[in-house]
Amino acid sequence: MAEPARSPIRPTGIEDLDLILGGGLPPGSLTLVCGGMASGRSSLCLEFLMRGAAAGEPSVLLSSMPEKMHAHRMPPFGINDDKGLEGIDFIEFLPEDSHGPEEFALFIEELVKRVENGKPQRLAVDSLEQALHWLPAPTVSRALRVLQDALFRNGSTMMMVCGPLPDDKVQAADCVLSLGTQRQGPDAVRTLEVLRARGTKRPLSRYALSLGKEGAMMVRMMEGYDG
Amino acid sequence: MADRHLKEVPELLEESGPGFISLTLEADDYFEVMRGALRYGRAVGMHTALLSSSMPEAELTATMAALEEPVDHVEMIDCMSDLVMSPKSGEARHVESPRLLEMALLELRRSLRSADGPSLIIVDSINSLMIHNSKPRTMAFLEALYGRVARGGHTLALLHISEEGEGVSIPNLRLISDRVLVLE
Numbered sequence: 177m178a179e180p181a182r183s184p185i186r187p188t189g190i191e192d193l194d195l196i197l198g199g200g201l202p203p204g205s206l207t208l209v210c211g212g213m214a215s216g217r218s219s220l221c222l223e224f225l226m227r228g229a230a231a232g233e234p235s236v237l238l239s240s241m242p243e244k245m246h247a248h249r250m251p252p253f254g255i256n257d258d259k260g261l262e263g264i265d266f267i268e269f270l271p272e273d274s275h276g277p278e279e280f281a282l283f284i285e286e287l288v289k290r291v292e293n294g295k296p297q298r299l300a301v302d303s304l305e306q307a308l309h310w311l312p313a314p315t316v317s318r319a320l321r322v323l324q325d326a327l328f329r330n331g332s333t334m335m336m337v338c339g340p341l342p343d344d345k346v347q348a349a350d351c352v353l354s355l356g357t358q359r360q361g362p363d364a365v366r367t368l369e370v371l372r373a374r375g376t377k378r379p380l381s382r383y384a385l386s387l388g389k390e391g392a393m394m395v396r397m398m399e400g401y402d403g
Numbered sequence: 404m405a406d407r408h409l410k411e412v413p414e415l416l417e418e419s420g421p422g423f424i425s426l427t428l429e430a431d432d433y434f435e436v437m438r439g440a441l442r443y444g445r446a447v448g449m450h451t452a453l454l455s456s457s458m459p460e461a462e463l464t465a466t467m468a469a470l471e472e473p474v475d476h477v478e479m480i481d482c483m484s485d486l487v488m489s490p491k492s493g494e495a496r497h498v499e500s501p502r503l504l505e506m507a508l509l510e511l512r513r514s515l516r517s518a519d520g521p522s523l524i525i526v527d528s529i530n531s532l533m534i535h536n537s538k539p540r541t542m543a544f545l546e547a548l549y550g551r552v553a554r555g556g557h558t559l560a561l562l563h564i565s566e567e568g569e570g571v572s573i574p575n576l577r578l579i580s581d582r583v584l585v586l587e
Contacts, residue, residue: 360502365503384508384509386513390516394509398505398543
């Protein structure tokens with residue numbers, strides 16, 4: 177059967193991110209949102225889903241954190257009329273369900289089934305940090321490729337939260353966003369870097385990131401901050 | 404003498420229209436020029452964003468109250484309160500340090516986004532920004548602001564205290580401004 181015709185890029189709805197990525201993300205793509213604790217990874221993924229839900233796109237959040245905790249910990253986004261996770265299908269999983277190689281393979285298999293059966297347009301997984309960190313690169317890379325194939329076949333776009341990863345573990349990802357902190361003396365600023373973005377000609381610069389009620393905003397880091 | 408600026412500054416801003424305007428003033432006239440700019444925003448009913456790296460919001464609000472200058476139409480982006488551990492009202496937007504120019508730019512964008520149309524942006528001041536940042540970094544910030552002002556049809560008044568202008572010259576200001584007004 178012929179692949180459905182797709183536009184090469186679909187806006188995420190996060191205005192500055194779309195600008196940085198040259199329009200958005202390709203449908204059927206996998207984006208890894210890497211970074212340390214409290215760097216804004218979950219907020220960015222949640223906004224991605226909320227923007228999708230607000231635009232009527234079926235959106236799914238798979239989380240290792242209970243729904244109540246999400247609602248409690250997340251900033252009160254105004255982007256979805258403060259409706260919280262309304263419009264987003266929430267599926268909780270236990271972190272240990274994805275830790276070992278076999279569990280991880282089963283988890284990915286289950287994820288693929290959800291993509292194929294539910295055909296959501298947007299998904300986010302928060303998070304597979306432990307599994308992606310501890311499992312060997314070939315295992316991770318192979319699993320992500322299987323997942324990426326399923327996403328591509330179904331035109332679903334996924335963001336996945338993880339910690340900082342070496343290059344050999346991110347080969348299957350279409351896009352890798354690295355969130356972090358840049359420090360200089362007593363000052364610190366959250367940063368977002370696009371480490372990989374398939375299908376975009378944008379330069380891979382570093383941006384200052386601000387998270388707030390209106391959603392994530394970014395501005396290019398200016399010369400001289402790091403001395 | 405200084406009272407003249409209360410009338411002159413709104414007139415000059417009205418005459419200039421949207422764009423990036425540098426106001427060069429003497430330190431003694433600082434509060435009058437500031438009041439003149441604030442009055443212009445109120446008179447034309449413009450959303451007014453005051454980006455301050457000179458004084459904390461509590462100090463500015465108290466001073467303006469003493470001068471009987473209403474500031475309820477002003478949204479302040481305060482880069483000083485955290486630095487000097489001054490009390491915060493919760494009404495202003497705060498940036499932890501005047502060195503965090505990227506964050507100041509983002510807070511300003513959030514402020515502009517909350518307004519319906521073009522805004523008046525007052526930047527107080529290029530001198531204080533340059534106390535905390537290098538000249539190239541300050542200029543890069545002002546150039547980024549220039550782009551924002553031009554795209555949004557906003558009016559920006561950049562305060563420049565002439566006596567403290569080490570490193571800032573009128574030709575420098577001309578490079579980044581649509582108009583440089585020297586207040587005497």
